[in-house]
Amino acid sequence: MKQNTCQVAVIGGGVAGLATAVGLLDKADQAGCDLHVTVFEADETPGGNLRTLHQEGWQLEWGPNGFLDSEPATLRLVDRLGLKDRLQPSSDATSHRFLMVGGRMVEIPTSPKAFLSSRMVSKSAKMRMAGELFVPPRRNLGEAAENPSTDETVYEFGVRRLGREFAEVMLDPMVKGVFGGEAKELSLAAAFPRMVELERDHGGLFRAMIALARKRRGKKTDAGPSGKLTSFTGGMADLVGALAATIEQSDRAELRCGSPVETINRDMDTWRVCGPGFNVGPFVAVVQASPAHAAARHLAGVSPNISKSLASIPFAPMAVVALGFDRSTVKHDLNGFGLLVPGREKRDILGCLWTSSIFPGRAPKEKVLLRAMLGGAGNPAVMDLDDEAIVALTLSELRHLLGLRGVPDMIRVIRHQKAIAQYHRGHLALLRDIELEKEHFPGLHFAGSSYRGIAVNSCVKEAETVSAQVIEQLAELPSTTASEA
Ligand SMILES: Cc1cc2nc3c(=O)[nH]c(=O)nc-3n(C[C@H](O)[C@H](O)[C@H](O)COP(=O)(O)OP(=O)(O)OC[C@H]3O[C@@H](n4cnc5c(N)ncnc54)[C@H](O)[C@@H]3O)c2cc1C
Incomplete structure (x- = not known):
């Protein structure tokens, strides 16, 4: 030195x-x-x-699929590294996202009107959600570090502001999809600090949405406030x-x-x-x-x-199962981002992303690539199964939902024993x-x-x-x- x-x-x-x-x-x-x-x-x-595997024309991610293009620090780094030309935004199909509700796939509505007519939650749950406007903000918001007794779980927050059904049907799978975690255990302030800010600064989530939409009005943006999922060509x-x-x-x-x-x-x-x-x-x-x-x-x-x-x-374990199929053996059009599964559905998969729809080019011609996630904090026992059993479990969950026929052309099981930190x-x-x-x-x-x-x-x-x-x-x-x- x-x-x-x-x-x-x-x-x-x-x-x-x-x-x-x-x-x-x-x-x-x-x-x-x-x-x-x-x-x-x-x-x-x-x-x-962060590792990308290439096998016989398939391009698979070991860990993250990408990042949201809304973080200036990442965009600065991409620029600094000369990677701008290699950026690959996700396709427009990703605006279609699905949840499992009562054993079926239901598209997540993207407008209030579509939400009102959707089968996502019951009528009474919709009314309870509308009542969010009148739920007063909690006291001691933003004090979780100094005053841990004020720390609220994501589930508690959901129930308090939007009702139990919303928390179970919509928040729980989001937490599973992002953290592989349990909404009843994760701290809202640590895992989703923006939610705390929105409640503190605007008095509630709907009030925040209205205020932010007013602010954005007239300003042209390519992506929503949370950004567009983006990766690189390689x-x-x-x-x-x-x-x-x-x-x-x-x-x-x-x-x-x-x-x-x-x-x-x-x-x-x-x-x-x-x-x-x-x-x-x-x-x-x-x-x-x-x-x-x-x-x-x-x-x-x-x-x-x-x-x-x-x-x-603590860290949650996760198994990622990549499955490649011939397009002709999948009945579903896979026009979307994929599916998340709430815990109350009592299924073995956390969700499944339709990778070749999100990032075209990740599968050989006339093939489709799926990526299922299993395990997580709520179901660590999955990790004790051997690869064959994990694949069989995944296929048994997806076969009916997506209309899969025959056997996959490509299978890869990636195990993350300590996948994601749990806040x-x-x-x-x-x-x-x-x-x-x-x-x-x-x-x-x-x-x-x-x-x-x-x-x-x-x-x-x-x-x-x-x-x-x-x-x-x-x-x-x-x-x-x-x-x-
Ligand atoms: C399956 C999965 C899917 C994900 N999807 C997304 C996504 O779509 N978008 C997103 O933004 N994030 C996603 N994430 C989260 C994201 O991947 C991680 O948060 C991020 O990669 C963490 O980076 P890190 O450098 O903190 O940790 P790591 O990637 O864990 O890197 C830590 C490094 O430390 C090294 N190390 C460990 N012990 C030692 C030692 N004793 N000496 C020296 N080195 C050591 C390890 O080998 C490793 O290289 C996902 C994570 C997983 C597991």
């Missing part, structure tokens, strides 16, 4: 760690800071959940490839794949990163961008309190405790989906914030602390 160069370690080469490393390089340039970044990644390849691996190449091509950065970190040790005012056959340092800052359960192990010797808090963040009630208070304890350990930072947003967009946004914080910290260091190994 070079003398007087600020050495920074990033643990974990998923999208959060890679984006943080690139952010550090860019911000160091802007600040005129002499910095070197080392990214430690356990796997032989970087990317974490899949999400394009993003990882460009991030990794930027790091590898820099003479101020190193991407060490196949380097599973075991411990991070405090050494006077600096840090050392250790694993099998390596003990590297000193680093003036360490960004923990591995999942919380891994970070908990790394930090056990430094701060048992932080370690214990990190270890208490349970009390999550924000837990993060606050970690923040307070972290003050005793200057140079320690956290990034990634375990904390303040599980989406790719949240990881990229946080990477911007954390890299800026690190550079700010480095600017305050006495020059002697910039180190030598």
Whole structure:
């Protein structure tokens, strides 16, 4: 390591760690800071959940399908990496989304008029929903971090504002689709903070929708307020490839794949990163961008309190089943995004995306690609089944719904034992405790989906914030602390 160069370690080469490393390089340039970044990644390849598999003309995503094009930080990163030309917006078919209601697929209405005539929920549930306008906002909104007794679950929020049936039919599958989680367990403030803001700022959801629609009136936008699902022509691996190449091509950065970190040790005012056959340092800052359960192990010797808090963040498992069919063997037109399944339907699948309708070109000609999700926090036992049993279960659920005939041309089961962090009630208070304890350990930072947003967009946004914080910290260091190994 070079003398007087600020050495920074990033643990974990998923999208959060890679984006943080690139952010550090860019911000160091802007600040005129002499910095070197080392990214430690356990796997032989970087990317974490973001991997795209290519097999015989099929293009499959290992983890995320894409990201919403509404997050400026992600769009800035895409621009910075020169990936704009590779962006692939989802097709217009995605405006048709379905829910399972009473064992059947029902299209989610997109206008109030269509909702009133839909079979989505009962008449009395529709009346209860209309009453949302008169439900007063809750007291202590936005205080979940300081005052955890005010933390409300997504389910409680749904029941309070829109009624039980809405919570069960519409909110529950949304939580399953995004988090693989349970609406009765996840904290609204941690998992869907925007909902808390809308209630606090506008007094309710319908009032917020009216106010925001007024604000948007006359302004031309390509996508709705929440954005359009977007990927890259080569899949999400394009993003990882460009991030990794930027790091590898820099003479101020190193991407060490196949380097599973075991411990991070405090050494006077600096840090050392250790694993099998390596003990590297000193680093003036360490960004923990591995999942919380891994970070908990790394930090056990430094701060048992932080370690214990990190270890208490649960993760839901998920099995992704990719199925390819000949178009002629699927009766349904698959003109849509796909289907989500509320827990009250008591089915084994969480949902099924019609991938080749969302992103045309992901299946060979005259073929269609489906992607079912199973497991989640509510049904972890699915993970004990072997691949054959998981596929049989998936087919038994989908055969009737989509009119599948014959056997799939292509099958791939992808298992995520610890797929997605679950922000349970009390999550924000837990993060606050970690923040307070972290003050005793200057140079320690956290990034990634375990904390303040599980989406790719949240990881990229946080990477911007954390890299800026690190550079700010480095600017305050006495020059002697910039180190030598
Ligand atoms: C099935 C599935 C579908 C999803 N769909 C979407 C979607 O459509 N849109 C969306 O926005 N988000 C989606 N997500 C969420 C999104 O994929 C994740 O939030 C995001 O990829 C998390 O990135 P990360 O860098 O925080 O973590 P990870 O991707 O988990 O990366 C962490 C990295 O740390 C490494 N690591 C772990 N331990 C160590 C160690 N000891 N030493 C060194 N390195 C270590 C891991 O190998 C990994 O590379 C989905 C997730 C899953 C599982």
